Amino acid sequence: MPSPKAKNPGRSGGSPVLGSSNGRYEFMSLTKPLNRSSPPHLLQRQGSDPTTARLRASESPTRRRGSSSSTGSASGQGPSDEDGIRLNPSFIRVALSSLLAIDLWLSKQLGVCACEDSSWGSVRPLMKLIEISGHGIPWLAGTAYCLYKSDSAAGQEVMLNLFMGLMLDLILVTIVKAVVRRRRPAHNRMDMFATFSVDRYSFPSGHSTRAALCGRFLLAHLVLAAPLRVLVMLWAGLVGLSRVLLGRHNVTDVLFGFWMGYCQYNLVEMLWLSPQTLQGLLGQLA
């Protein structure tokens, strides 16, 4: 039999709503959060009953805001400015998580050399060779050797600045990796040659920053014939591509790495050490 309270809704504690269970009616409050232990039939009833649906609609945050002020929402003129400000961050969040989901999916599809059993597993040794060609150790050692061997002041200046750029790159990539701490893709096998502890993180790709930085540096400071210039660009692109094919990185790690390396070259140009600056620095040290 229905409770007498059902005939007098709107008393303290919110509007009571009736739910039926085995012919009995029970009360539940609309203003309090639904108890987790509420039987499923009450949840179902709450959603399906038209009266209840109307009551629930009148409790929606938009309606509540509208009833206490004369905003556009309340007067039926569409979303107010306040609504717009609240919607934007969630739109950005949705857009970012969609981008990340696409990135993860695409990177997994492209990780075709992630191990020997992968679909392009036979190309893995070649990809690892490209990986070594963009590693920090050969680049630092090679630049130091050229600096030592160079007998012209101009050559020494270029090599010294390249060395400084490579060190700057290592420091900046270490900082960003330590701050962002994005894990490498799950399909990556951690069998890389000579890594630092931050190299367990993948954002940004250090090989890609180095490839972009060194590529720009070589194109700007070495007099190269056109085919060699194309080869330098091809090498830089292949280093980035190999990171994704080997499963070392997600696509966004490589794209950001290229952009970061490109910008780092501008920094090297800004901080360029001329022989005079160098002599001044060495004079101060002596």
Ligand SMILES: CC(C)=CCC/C(C)=C/COP(=O)(O)O
């Ligand atoms: C030991 C030295 C001098 C450099 C480490 C180079 C390295 C292993 C970077 C990681 O690159 P990815 O972020 O592209 O995997």
